Amino acid sequence: MLELKAQPLTAEAFAPYGDVIDSRNADSFSINGGKAQRYHDLVQVETLGEEARPLVSIFISEPVELPLELTYLERHPLGSQAFIPMHEERFVIVVAPKGETIDPKDVRAFITDGRQGVNYRAGLWHGVQSVIERKGEFVVVDRGGKGKNCDEYPMDIRVHVEDVVVGEEALATA
Structure with a gap:
């Protein structure tokens, strides 16, 4: 069992795996007669392969128990996949570099602050x-089109998250 401690999600720490989606650190400009601010071009959407096209979906996810236990990682070799929380939902991220196999020493875990989303690069575990x-309710931007775009890699992982805030209470996990 691979044991991981989730670290805070930052653009710098997550850069090898994709993009952090966060308007607080983005360039912006005024639109709609000054009634809106546009945070422009936050990620690169990747759609690879025959008849590829971007998809925009909404995922509704049930909360997980901590520590988080995973039995596999997945990848989408033909396109990126972005998750953008709609209501400041915090979530745990587990990633490993692209490749045909996964070396346990290269697996990382992150925890969002609720306002951050992520864009996983094509092929990233x-x-x-x-x-x-x-x-949680998330806008998801990923790839549609022909071709097999989901692989799974069996792996037992336990992720520990410390000082998780639930309402007004702090929840510490082992």
């Missing part, structure tokens, strides 16, 4: 959507 405090 990652865990399933794992919200922690409540049901």
